[in-house]
Amino acid sequence: MTKGIIIVPTFNEIENIERLVRNIFSLQRSFHILVVDDNSPDGTAARVRTLQAEFHDKLFLEERTGKLGLGTAYIHGFKWALERDYDFIFEMDADFSHNPNDLVRLYNACKREDADVAIGSRYITGVNVINWPMNRVLMSWLASKYVRFITGMEIHDTTAGFVCYKREVLESIDLDNIQFVGYAFQIEMKFKAYLLKFKIKEVPVIFTDRTRGTSKMSGSIISEAVFGVIKMKIKSLFNRIKL
Ligand SMILES: Nc1nc2c(ncn2[C@@H]2O[C@H](COP(=O)(O)OP(=O)(O)O[C@H]3O[C@H](CO)[C@@H](O)[C@H](O)[C@@H]3O)[C@@H](O)[C@H]2O)c(=O)[nH]1
Numbered sequence: 001m002t003k004g005i006i007i008v009p010t011f012n013e014i015e016n017i018e019r020l021v022r023n024i025f026s027l028q029r030s031f032h033i034l035v036v037d038d039n040s041p042d043g044t045a046a047r048v049r050t051l052q053a054e055f056h057d058k059l060f061l062e063e064r065t066g067k068l069g070l071g072t073a074y075i076h077g078f079k080w081a082l083e084r085d086y087d088f089i090f091e092m093d094a095d096f097s098h099n100p101n102d103l104v105r106l107y108n109a110c111k112r113e114d115a116d117v118a119i120g121s122r123y124i125t126g127v128n129v130i131n132w133p134m135n136r137v138l139m140s141w142l143a144s145k146y147v148r149f150i151t152g153m154e155i156h157d158t159t160a161g162f163v164c165y166k167r168e169v170l171e172s173i174d175l176d177n178i179q180f181v182g183y184a185f186q187i188e189m190k191f192k193a194y195l196l197k198f199k200i201k202e203v204p205v206i207f208t209d210r211t212r213g214t215s216k217m218s219g220s221i222i223s224e225a226v227f228g229v230i231k232m233k234i235k236s237l238f239n240r241i242k243l
Pocket residue numbers: 008009010011012013036037038067068069070073092093094095097140159160161162183186214215216217
């Protein structure tokens with residue numbers, strides 16, 4: 001029996017985390033969950049600890065000292081999962097912008113259709129985003145086009161944060177050499193998997209903006225992505241990118 005774990009980074013997600021955990025554990029296919037919390041002032045970690053009493057064998061919590069970024073939270077989670085016997089390792093937001101029912105579709109793309117990386121893609125069939133303000137949709141869609149153009153990756157949703165990786169992919173990427181700390185980390189992971197010639201499949205999903213809590217997107221996250229992608233591509237052209 002293969003084992004899958006959903007890594008959920010959290011910063012101030014007390015309004016979402018319990019519902020998300022219960023929702024994932026009610027799926028037909030069983031997954032474990034690892035929450036990586038950055039000392040959320042709203043007490044997200046304390047809520048997870050309470051839930052652990054109920055789900056002690058399948059809900060795990062890693063607590064970091066402060067808000068250290070989405071990318072480093074995932075790296076922390078990946079290393080934790082690789083030290084254990086998980087075959088499939090997922091990324092997912094805590095706020096229900098990713099539908100838990102789609103976890104099984106991502107899993108099937110890797111398990112049955114033999115993808116190495118399955119991406120929950122908003123832009124493979126038009127634009128499937130609900131409730132984002134038009135400027136955020138445009139920014140995200142243009143960012144994906146921009147990254148596709150610069151990197152040459154044939155992926156429609158290059159910034160997606162809903163992903164299933166086969167264990168071998170994360171074992172092949174040097175996790176100590178990931179450069180981006182913020183959301184641009186999503187681009188870097190896909191680019192490295194692409195350079196390593198792993199099979200990447202996009203699974204169409206509908207992304208629905210959160211109804212509870214707030215986004216952590218900021219100007220510095222955007223500029224890290226805009227300039228970082230060009231730097232990353234140039235390095236790869238000169239074979240100076242550390243995979
Ligand atoms: N531990 C930790 N978690 C964080 C941090 N920053 C954000 N998160 C968590 O990461 C998830 C995504 O953050 P949001 O702030 O909700 O993201 P968004 O604005 O909805 O952005 C979405 O679009 C991006 C661009 O397409 C995606 O890259 C991103 O993954 C997400 O799907 C949430 O669970 C949030 O709590 C951090 O510094 N530390």
